[in-house]
Amino acid sequence: MELTRANAQIAGAEEDLENSRGLLDEQELVIKNVLTRKGGREPAVQAAHIVTTDAISVPDQETIPTVSDLLPKAMQQRPDLQQSALQLENLHIALKGTRNALLPELDLVGTAANAGLAGQPNAIYQSPTGTTPTGVAPVDPSFVGGYGNVLDQVFACRYPTYEIGIQLNLPLRNRVARADMVRDELQLRTSETRYLQQQNQAEVELEDAIIGLRRACASYQAAVRART
Numbered sequence: 001m002e003l004t005r006a007n008a009q010i011a012g013a014e015e016d017l018e019n020s021r022g023l024l025d026e027q028e029l030v031i032k033n034v035l036t037r038k039g040g041r042e043p044a045v046q047a048a049h050i051v052t053t054d055a056i057s058v059p060d061q062e063t064i065p066t067v068s069d070l071l072p073k074a075m076q077q078r079p080d081l082q083q084s085a086l087q088l089e090n091l092h093i094a095l096k097g098t099r100n101a102l103l104p105e106l107d108l109v110g111t112a113a114n115a116g117l118a119g120q121p122n123a124i125y126q127s128p129t130g131t132t133p134t135g136v137a138p139v140d141p142s143f144v145g146g147y148g149n150v151l152d153q154v155f156a157c158r159y160p161t162y163e164i165g166i167q168l169n170l171p172l173r174n175r176v177a178r179a180d181m182v183r184d185e186l187q188l189r190t191s192e193t194r195y196l197q198q199q200n201q202a203e204v205e206l207e208d209a210i211i212g213l214r215r216a217c218a219s220y221q222a223a224v225r226a227r228t
Contacts, residue, residue: 024050062217067207074202081202084195091191095184101177104170111163116153118145 028050033039075081121144142149153159171177 058220062213064210064213064217067203067210070206070210071203074206075199078198078202081195081198084191084198088188088191088195091184091188095181095188098177098181098184102171102174102181104168107167107169109163109165109167111161113161114154114157115159115161116150117159118143118147118149118153120144 029039031050032045032048036042036045039045142153
């Protein structure tokens with residue numbers, strides 16, 4: 001009976017050994033696919049095996065952190081949460097822009113312009129001798145000429161024109177902007193709900209990892225005692 005019981009224990013140990021070897025082969029396949037281009041299709045890679053160079057050092061007292069200590073770090077280092085947080089920030093900015101379209105708009109408008117005028121005197125208002133008839137104002141010599149006179153007047157700012165004013169726009173029942181605001185608010189609420197779900201999922205995964213760590217520590221201690 002003792003011999004039969006021992007043989008059964010040996011069979012169970014051999015089964016555990018085969019399971020461990022299968023797990024090792026699976027991890028080797030994963031590493032080969034990550035480190036090589038063709039993975040297991042290359043003969044040299046297919047025949048290669050993992051050779052451990054460092055031994056696992058297990059401390060006597062394993063300090064298992066709590067969820068509250070690891071959760072802030074997990075929230076900062078998970079790329080999916082960072083992407084969701086960036087999307088929320090963009091939606092907040094977009095919502096501010098759509099809300100501004102519903103507000104009154106007050107603009108200060110200013111204009112500055114320079115004018116120039118030049119040409120040849122009208123022959124109707126001149127006598128045959130080239131003088132100005134009686135009762136007609138004489139032509140200013142600065143206006144007599146061509147493009148050169150015009151450019152000289154413009155760059156010298158002889159006849160400037162300045163305008164300044166205030167423009168007020170009051171949006172009355174801007175349904176397009178209101179529809180855009182409602183759409184952005186719905187998108188923001190959906191993203192906030194999704195972000196909360198991702199946070200809850202990260203917390204659940206963290207708790208599962210801590211539970212697995214505790215189970216692994218207990219299994220290791222039990223294996224050490226059984227070996228002794």
